[in-house]
Amino acid sequence: MKIMIIGCGKVGTSLVRELSREEHEVTVIDNRADRAKGIVGEYDVMGLVGSGMDHSLLQEGGIDQTDLFIAVTGNDELNLLCCLLARKLCENIQTIARVRSPEYSETIMDLQSDLGVSVIINPELAAAREVFKAISLPPTVSAETFSSDASEIYKLKIPKGSVLEGMAIKDIPHKLKSDILICMVERKDDLFIPDGEFILHEKDLISITGQPKKRMQFFKKIGIKSNNVHNVMVIGAGKLAFYLAKMLEKTNINLTLVDNNRATCEKMATFFPNATIIEGNGSDREMLADEGLENMDAFVSLTGIDEENIILSLYIRSIMPIKTITKINRISFDDVINALDLDTIINPKKLTSETIIRYVRAAEGGMGSNVETVHRLAQDRAEALEFYIREKSRATNIPLMNLKTRSDTLAALIVRDGKAILPRGTDEIRVGDSVIFITTHTGLCTLDDVLDEDVL
């Protein structure tokens, strides 16, 4: 697939990394020569210097043969205009624009088709949705959502002294009487796609699927308390906080929002009369205590500085066992950040690139049973792939125990008629199902890719 990316900032760079790894032909345009040059030295792509609005530059980059056009500069208007121009130069091109401004978030959807933009991406809005969902989860539990709400993968750390210590996975259903599936285990630096014989230990990070009710029971049995949220404190009133506040407005959760900028606070106060808006420094301990930190059920740090967010969350986790959510935008320090005890981490930039990659893979697979959503798990060492089964194939209507899949690949969940089914050996994949596979392989696009290569 030929892809052109305008803007080579954090999102642009991570897109280039992913897309060039998947063997796409990528051309990057940035108006800063050092950036365009740097990216060419690092990845196998072509870099051009100039504006995405430059007619002749787009042509030099081969816009007429490009399949997908992605505008991710820091400027919303420019992104939209670039897409408009690209559509003008090449009729069949797919376009993706990043638009972040809350002022546009609603009206832009009405204009989308007029502007000829195939997909509009709003990282802050997507991140706000993730935060909103995470708030109601127990501490130390985080979730990955797939296309329907029924399909979710939960990740949690086995607490100290849990009954799971030393238990084999095949014993869980009858010993705990809970019907869930453990589809991935991370132990220190190792990652396992476990089978029935696998023995669990405390401090293992396990990923589970199962119906919501069964899941809650399971949490209770292994010693994780559920989280009933009434009060949330959010530090940093940026765009993400704005979207989050909008979502919380419709619930009965009380929001306390802290920001050190007077103008921002006043603006938020105008929009959200019911929220408690505090003008103050989020890293001021006394102030946090004064504003009722001990009553909070969840704590969200969304300042523009990653380090501050991390320190705040670590502080909160050290004094009280509540849900903490940390926004982190600097992708390159993944391994360091994951080594910290941070609970849920939200990464808007990564969400953006994941969304775009999902779109690329879906566009590439044509109309077959292709990947609907992709989630990177465990620092990119594994992927959860959701397939929608549109047609019969070699994988359908065969009991899973007879289905030969690639090594380290596991069917984690089947969603049929909006209901989650835990795949056991006797279950089979049918047309109309959504199936989630967990795999350590990358770049799988269709259901057939999941099957063992030997079968092909």
Added chain:
Amino acid sequence: MNYLVLAYVLGVVCLFEAAFMLVPLITALIYKEGSIAVVYLLSTLICTTIGAVLVIISGKNRKIRAKEGMIAVALSWIVMSLLGALPFFISGEIPKYVDAFFETVSGFTTTGSTILTNVSKLSYANRMWRSFTHWVGGMGVIVFILSLLPSAGGSFMNLMAAESPGPDVSKIVPKVRDTAKTLYRIYIGMTLIQLVLLLLAGMNAFDAITLTMGTAGTGGFAVRSDGFDSYTLLQTGIIAVFMLLFGINFNFYVLLLRGKRKQAFRMEEVVSYIGIILAATTVIVISVQSLFPDLFLAIHHVFFTVSSIITTTGYATVDFNLWTPIAQIILVLLMICGACAGSTGGGFKVSRINIILKGVKKEFSTLVHPRSVKKVRMDGKPIAHEIVRSVNVFLAIYISIFVFSLILIALDGKDLVTNFTSVAATLNNIGPGLGEVGPMGSFADFSPFAKLVFCFDMLAGRLELLPILLLFLPSMWFRRNRRIVSQ
């Protein structure tokens, strides 16, 4: 410095060289040169063994930074020449290893200078190998390997940039591999066209193949002791035109293939290149017309010579040692000027000269208007200040190498013209010079030390000076930082 990735690149290069040696091996079998075939078989085995060992010990980390790219390329060319000299040496046809090395370096760098006084004494297989090294060296071995490696990471661009001639190397298409493939497709296509034309013009197959490879790489090894005397005017005419074509920036052909004819013919470098050839031919024809029986022959031979010298090929139909001083001076200037960037030719490159002249013009205009702000432009686009600067630095290094080589060569006690043109001929990858190293002479009489200096000049000239010089920079080799543990 990541030594293991160097081992990997060198290993792959050795393996490819083993494959390249199959060409002379087959030639030896065709011409029933049994003992030479054994020599090539042995050389192939040596290359394969060294290559395999290097690849096996190399690590999994395949990241090549810019400096490693340069070092890897420089070392590759040296190793390639060291191994490529084996067949000449083992077969005993070039008894001294230094001479064999000189001949191979001259081959791979597409110089075409020779230490042989009588070429036809060489076996067919060795002559084929000599010419084949031209063809491989012309477009670049690394580029060739990149076009075949299954998936070369982005950092392999650093290898390509180090090997390709020209001030600013960019990709034609997003992927390194596809870029390399496109270039080689054009290269192979043009080679085949020339080969077919020569065969149609009645040249025998061996000569046609070897001369075509010499033309394509702008190398210039002759395959007969009588030089070009036995070829017809038509045959030499075809070679002259193709020398000129291979000296044009390959981006020109890419643009033509994409149907952007207007843009192609507006490339400043190509226009100046053709202009220089026409002007030089005209002046020399006027000057040496009396030496030829008629005007047509004068134009034919002068055009052939100009085309051969400016593209740094070095074929010669006539002995220009006997031409008028003004003609010789122009030829020496053409030697230094060289062909277009991004072609298979060597020399200083027309685009660099363009940039320098424009820089001079800009400097003068700032003298007149001290506050004026101006950009140096190329093909209508402003070029980065860094490129202008790097071209100036290139000029400085070029002159320094030239001067140092000249001093070292002078120790041999030859005359000034021989010394000056022999350095010019090797540093610019041309082949023959004037005086003792003229088209009818050879480099055989130089001392082994002088030959090594020439080898350095040829490699430096082919790899655009910097990579080879970096080898001599001590700080490239010592590890200062602790190695970062990657996950």
